Amino acid sequence: MKKWKNKEIESKSKFKTLNIDGTCYKTNLTSKFENRKKYTVPDAKKVISIIPGTIVKVFVKKGQKVKRGDNILILEAMKMQNRIKSPRPGVIKSLKVKEGEKIAKGILMIELE
Amino acid sequence: MALKRKIRELQERREKVLKGGGDKAIEKQISMGKLTARERIIFLLDDDSFNEYDLFVEHEARDFDMDKKVLHGDGVVIGTGTIYGAPICIFAQDFTVAGGSLGLMHSRKITKIMDHALKMRMPLIGINDSGGARIQEGVNSLAGYGEIFFRNTLSSGVIPQISVILGPCAGGAVYSPALTDFVFVVDKISKMFITGPEVIKTVLGEEISMEDLGGAKVHSEITGNAHFYAESEVQCFEQIKELITYIPWNNSRKARAFKPNDPKKEYKIDNIVPDNPKQPYDVRNVIKAITDNSVFFEIQERWASNIIIGFGRMEGQTIGFVANQPLVLAGVLDVDSSDKAARFIRYCDAFNIPIVTFVDLPGYMPGADQEHAGVIRHGAKLLYAYSEATVPKLTVILRKAYGGGYIAMNSRHLRADFVFAWPGAEIAVMGPEGAANIIFRREIMGSDDPEKVRKQKVKEYKDKFANPYVAASKGYIDSVIEPQETRKILLHAIEVSQNKSSSGPKKKHGIPPF
Numbered sequence: 001m002k003k004w005k006n007k008e009i010e011s012k013s014k015f016k017t018l019n020i021d022g023t024c025y026k027t028n029l030t031s032k033f034e035n036r037k038k039y040t041v042p043d044a045k046k047v048i049s050i051i052p053g054t055i056v057k058v059f060v061k062k063g064q065k066v067k068r069g070d071n072i073l074i075l076e077a078m079k080m081q082n083r084i085k086s087p088r089p090g091v092i093k094s095l096k097v098k099e100g101e102k103i104a105k106g107i108l109m110i111e112l113e
Numbered sequence: 114m115a116l117k118r119k120i121r122e123l124q125e126r127r128e129k130v131l132k133g134g135g136d137k138a139i140e141k142q143i144s145m146g147k148l149t150a151r152e153r154i155i156f157l158l159d160d161d162s163f164n165e166y167d168l169f170v171e172h173e174a175r176d177f178d179m180d181k182k183v184l185h186g187d188g189v190v191i192g193t194g195t196i197y198g199a200p201i202c203i204f205a206q207d208f209t210v211a212g213g214s215l216g217l218m219h220s221r222k223i224t225k226i227m228d229h230a231l232k233m234r235m236p237l238i239g240i241n242d243s244g245g246a247r248i249q250e251g252v253n254s255l256a257g258y259g260e261i262f263f264r265n266t267l268s269s270g271v272i273p274q275i276s277v278i279l280g281p282c283a284g285g286a287v288y289s290p291a292l293t294d295f296v297f298v299v300d301k302i303s304k305m306f307i308t309g310p311e312v313i314k315t316v317l318g319e320e321i322s323m324e325d326l327g328g329a330k331v332h333s334e335i336t337g338n339a340h341f342y343a344e345s346e347v348q349c350f351e352q353i354k355e356l357i358t359y360i361p362w363n364n365s366r367k368a369r370a371f372k373p374n375d376p377k378k379e380y381k382i383d384n385i386v387p388d389n390p391k392q393p394y395d396v397r398n399v400i401k402a403i404t405d406n407s408v409f410f411e412i413q414e415r416w417a418s419n420i421i422i423g424f425g426r427m428e429g430q431t432i433g434f435v436a437n438q439p440l441v442l443a444g445v446l447d448v449d450s451s452d453k454a455a456r457f458i459r460y461c462d463a464f465n466i467p468i469v470t471f472v473d474l475p476g477y478m479p480g481a482d483q484e485h486a487g488v489i490r491h492g493a494k495l496l497y498a499y500s501e502a503t504v505p506k507l508t509v510i511l512r513k514a515y516g517g518g519y520i521a522m523n524s525r526h527l528r529a530d531f532v533f534a535w536p537g538a539e540i541a542v543m544g545p546e547g548a549a550n551i552i553f554r555r556e557i558m559g560s561d562d563p564e565k566v567r568k569q570k571v572k573e574y575k576d577k578f579a580n581p582y583v584a585a586s587k588g589y590i591d592s593v594i595e596p597q598e599t600r601k602i603l604l605h606a607i608e609v610s611q612n613k614s615s616s617g618p619k620k621k622h623g624i625p626p627f
Binding site: 015018020021022023024025026027028029030032033036037038039052053077102104 | 316317318319390391392393418439440443444449479480481482485543545547
């Protein structure tokens with residue numbers, strides 16, 4: 001009786017598999033779980049916006065050499081002019097934003113070489 | 114004669130004020146599919162039980178030509194009434210009057226009824242439908258919100274506080290509902306957010322509709338800010354009334370007892386849980402198999418549904434149920450499910466509701482996203498809530514109870530009063546596959562047929578540890594029971610836990626990980 005019931009569940013449903021500690025469980029997944037972000041190793045050569053705002057000033061040009069801590073741009077956000085500094089010494093490989101542009105959080109602004 | 118004239122004057126004054134923002138504004142409210150503030154109260158409360166106060170309150174604002182404006186009742190209705198005979202304090206913001214905006218007198222009316230609810234130890238229901246702070250009244254509006262938040266906090270755990278979002282509730286206003294016990298939302302009507310679509314568009318250039326930003330579905334499925342979701346206002350009021358039957362009037366009372374009833378026969382408790390621990394099933398059927406009339410009143414049904422919380426009755430008494438749900442994400446604990454269950458446990462503890470926990474979980478959800486979202490901190494809330502709770506705490510292990518999950522789900526070690534296990538229960542440090550891979554790694558790797566040896570070792574481990582008897586031999590489980598004995602044994606356990614006394618060390622308050 002019970003076995004028959006289990007087979008019934010198995011055949012009728014579209015359960016997915018979830019591996020916990022080496023055991024694969026049949027279950028439904030949530031959309032939050034399915035849409036979760038895969039972790040990626042942060043790249044120190046990429047300057048990413050950590051707050052949404054407006055680029056009010058860009059201090060550097062493509063190919064320009066910068067030291068660690070040099071001002072590279074101003075990102076105005078929450079009524080504050082945030083000076084974004086170079087995280088490392090290097091050469092500006094590409095500028096992905098221009099003055100006056102509104103950007104979201106997590107946007108690549110500048111790439112170093 | 115003079116008195117008659119004065120009575121007529123009163124009637125005329127009342128009539129004028131009861132029209133709120135006037136016919137045009139009322140028409141607009143109806144066209145949005147919403148009821149008016151007083152209609153809502155009348156729908157919710159017992160017939161003829163509503164008494165309104167502060168009908169003639171007027172605002173005192175002078176700036177920006179406000180002195181020329183008459184705002185009836187200052188945009189909010191307050192009063193007392195009953196729901197199924199339970200006394201209730203209620204306020205409802207009136208969107209037809211200046212968009213239900215909150216000014217000084219508006220907030221004073223709300224705080225007056227809040228003070229009354231706390232003083233008289235009776236539940237408070239707040240119906241929110243407001244455009245937000247009344248900008249013309251400046252800092253007075255902010256002061257008003259602050260006074261409300263303070264009272265929400267003061268009343269928390271003393272009287273039940275219920276928030277109903279029936280319109281916009283934006284900016285600082287959202288924090289009053291967030292501080293209350295239960296938040297009700299209605300599809301297409303409720304909107305809650307800190308910053309609205311306009312601001313987001315100006316600042317970020319991102320376009321998002323109010324519905325997608327903070328509609329009823331968002332808060333009942335994604336954020337977990339709402340506890341109950343309804344398709345219509347009337348359905349929402351039915352949910353509130355049902356909730357009121359499960360909870361006590363205040364923290365020094367017990368919830369009302371109802372006439373006892375047996376569970377329905379179609380819920381056959383022996384047939385619900387599959388033998389194979391990898392197979393899913395709906396744990397709500399286990400709850401329904403032991404509650405009166407097989408009724409289970411679920412809370413936060415659509416959010417973090419890998420854990421189930423809600424109320425049911427056994428022999429007429431309200432019980433709070435917490436259960437892992439193998440049907441969703443195999444019933445694992447994660448950030449959201451720990452948060453959801455922990456808050457519910459604290460609610461039950463504050464309001465003298467015994468807690469029954471059903472355990473069937475493989476452990477915690479692995480993944481960088483969970484670790485980075487703070488599963489340590491959030492998971493700790495569950496340990497804290499169970500350890501701290503002093504109401505009767507009963508546990509039934511249905512099937513799997515592995516590792517940290519076993520400890521967290523109201524184990525003996527966190528001071529469960531009684532722990533029972535079904536014969537198919539597996540209490541172990543981890544699942545047999547994972548455990549065998551670690552313990553017998555050398556044997557498996559060194560063998561000519563690793564897969565065969567692995568299978569053999571998994572079986573070996575299973576035979577030895579995948580049962581309730583190792584835990585029972587240590588006294589961590591009080592009794593291994595047959596599924597069909599569950600209701601009877603739980604009822605007995607509750608009966609003998611009635612005079613539970615437990616006092617920890619004296620302290621002002623603990624520091625829970627929130």
